[in-house]
Amino acid sequence: MNDVKKVLNECLKRIGLDENWVLSITALSAQEVALRKKLDEMNIESGEEDFQKLGEMLQKAYENKGLQFPLITLSIVRAYRHIRAKLLHEGHRYPISERELEQLVMNTNTFITELFPTTREESSFFDQVCSSSESEMRDIARRLSLDEAKQAQAKLLDKLSLTSYSEWSNSDDKLVQFIGVLIKSKEKDEERIVLFDELIEWYLRTTAYLAKSRITRVVAELARSLILRERIFYKKGVEKIILDYANSNSYDEAGRNAELVACIAPDLDSEQLKKVLDAAKSNDQILCSYSARPHILNIIAIAESKIGKEATKPIQEALKQT
Numbered sequence: 142m143n144d145v146k147k148v149l150n151e152c153l154k155r156i157g158l159d160e161n162w163v164l165s166i167t168a169l170s171a172q173e174v175a176l177r178k179k180l181d182e183m184n185i186e187s188g189e190e191d192f193q194k195l196g197e198m199l200q201k202a203y204e205n206k207g208l209q210f211p212l213i214t215l216s217i218v219r220a221y222r223h224i225r226a227k228l229l230h231e232g233h234r235y236p237i238s239e240r241e242l243e244q245l246v247m248n249t250n251t252f253i254t255e256l257f258p259t260t261r262e263e264s265s266f267f268d269q270v271c272s273s274s275e276s277e278m279r280d281i282a283r284r285l286s287l288d289e290a291k292q293a294q295a296k297l298l299d300k301l302s303l304t305s306y307s308e309w310s311n312s313d314d315k316l317v318q319f320i321g322v323l324i325k326s327k328e329k330d331e332e333r334i335v336l337f338d339e340l341i342e343w344y345l346r347t348t349a350y351l352a353k354s355r356i357t358r359v360v361a362e363l364a365r366s367l368i369l370r371e372r373i374f375y376k377k378g379v380e381k382i383i384l385d386y387a388n389s390n391s392y393d394e395a396g397r398n399a400e401l402v403a404c405i406a407p408d409l410d411s412e413q414l415k416k417v418l419d420a421a422k423s424n425d426q427i428l429c430s431y432s433a434r435p436h437i438l439n440i441i442a443i444a445e446s447k448i449g450k451e452a453t454k455p456i457q458e459a460l461k462q463t
Contacts, residue, residue, distance in 0.1 A: 156233055157232075157233035157236075158232050158233060159236070161236070161237040161238070161239070161241075161242045162228065162232045162236075162237055164242055164246065165228055165237050165241075165242055165245055166228060166229065166232075168245050168246050168249040169224075169225050169228065169229075169245070169249075171249055171253065172192070172217060172249055172252060172253075173192050173195065175252065175253045175256050175257070176192070176195040176196060176199055176256075177195065178257075179199055179256050179257070180195065180198060180199055180202070183199075183202050183206075185198060185199075185202055192225060196214060196217075199214070200214070211252075211255040211256060213248070213251050213252050213255050214252060214255065214256065216248075217248060217249075217252045257299070263296055266293070266296075267297075267300065267312075267316065269281065270315060270316060270319045271312040271315045271316065273315075273319075275318070275322065278318070278319050278322040279322055279326050281319075282319070282322050282323045282326035282327075283326050285323070287327070287332050287335060287336075290323055290327070290332075290336055291335070291336065291339060293323065294320060294323060294324075294336060294339060294340065295339070297316050297319065297320055298320075298340075298343050298347075298352070300316065301313060301316060301317065301349070301352035301355070301356070302347060302349035302352045303349075304351065304352065305351070306351060309351060313355070314355065317352075317355045317356055317359060318359075320340065320356065320359055321359040321362055321363060323336065324336045324337055324340065324363055324369075325363070330368055333366075333368070333369065334368065334369065334372060337363060337369045337372055338372055338376065340356075340359075340360065340363075341360070341372060341373060341376050341378055342376065344356065344357075344360055344378075345376065345378045345381050354393075354394055354397060357397040357398060357400070357401055358397055358400060358401075360401055361397070361400045361401040361403075361404045364401065364404040364405055365404055370404065370405055370408065371408075373405060374405075374408060379405065379409070379413065380413075382398075382401060382402060382405065383402065383413060383416055383417060383420070385398055386398035386399060386401070386402045386417065386420060386427070387416070387417075387420035387424060388424075389424060389426045389427055389430075389433075390426055391426055392426055392429065392430040392431070392432065392433070393430075393432065394426070395424070395426045395427040395430040395432070395433040396430050396431075396432025396433045396436070397432075398427075398433075399421075399427060399430070399432075399433035399436035399437055399440075400433075400436050402417055402436070402440065403436035403437075403439045403440050406439070406440045406443045406444075407443055409443075409447075411447060411448045414440070414443070414444045414447060414448055414452075415448065415452065417440055417444075418440070418441070418444060418452070418453060418455070418456045421433075421437050421440075421456050421459075422455055422456045422459045428459055428460070428463055429463050434460070437456070437460070441453045441456060441457065
């Protein structure tokens with residue numbers, strides 16, 4: 142990932158763009174995604190409309206429901222209309238200062254927070270989960286219908302996705318734990334599958350690195366169940382999981398990713414197993430990770446039975462030297 146960022150930064154420099162431009166475009170794009178997400182929640186098709194039109198559609202939808210339209214939304218829609226086009230199409234002509242970037246990011250945060258506020262009911266639910274033991278979590282989870290469980294999981298993932306490194310706490314770890322408890326608490330296979338499918342879809346598409354890294358172990362634990370592990374293959378998530386593992390850039394991350402790969406390893410084909418072994422040998426973060434090692438050894442054992450001992454010799458030799 143670091144190499145990819147370096148290549149991108151070099152490309153941007155060649156055309157007069159910098160990190161401030163990247164962050165500004167990200168913030169402006171997030172504003173549009175927020176509008177479309179809110180329209181989706183209100184069952185309104187957003188189509189290919191531009192940002193200003195989306196804002197007008199949302200305002201009308203609020204008015205039709207007798208709701209107060211957030212004032213910040215009106216300001217954002219009006220204020221950034223021209224800036225949006227200039228930055229996207231002519232960014233090299235309009236450098237963004239640190240002060241301008243900070244203002245844009247803060248306005249974007251206020252805008253999204255007002256469109257998607259945490260309700261008292263949600264806050265109370267989060268607090269209840271965070272103060273619960275695992276057995277108490279199971280009781281909470283069992284009381285939720287499937288629809289309520291889906292909503293709870295979606296809210297939890299949204300909250301965790303927005304939590305930064307400096308904000309992350311033990312309470313957030315408890316919320317991560319509850320996601321696993323929630324899925325395991327369902328007695329019917331079809332209900333567990335519905336919740337796991339939604340979790341996997343989020344896991345494969347999210348760019349919220351911190352939340353994803355914490356949830357990797359939950360996904361691995363759930364994937365020990367064959368009926369849920371099969372859903373990863375059905376959702377075509379295997380190659381992405383192997384790629385994330387191969388790109389592990391810390392020992393801890395390598396350990397979490399290796400655990401997940403080890404859980405799906407029994408169902409990997411020969412080529413996929415070779416990719417996994419090659420990645421372990423070529424990436425020192427995996428090779429030298431103590432938390433990854435037991436999972437790598439499990440993968441080697443599976444690979445030996447599928448593709449032969451000869452294919453596993455390079456990684457075994459590399460492990461001996463660490």
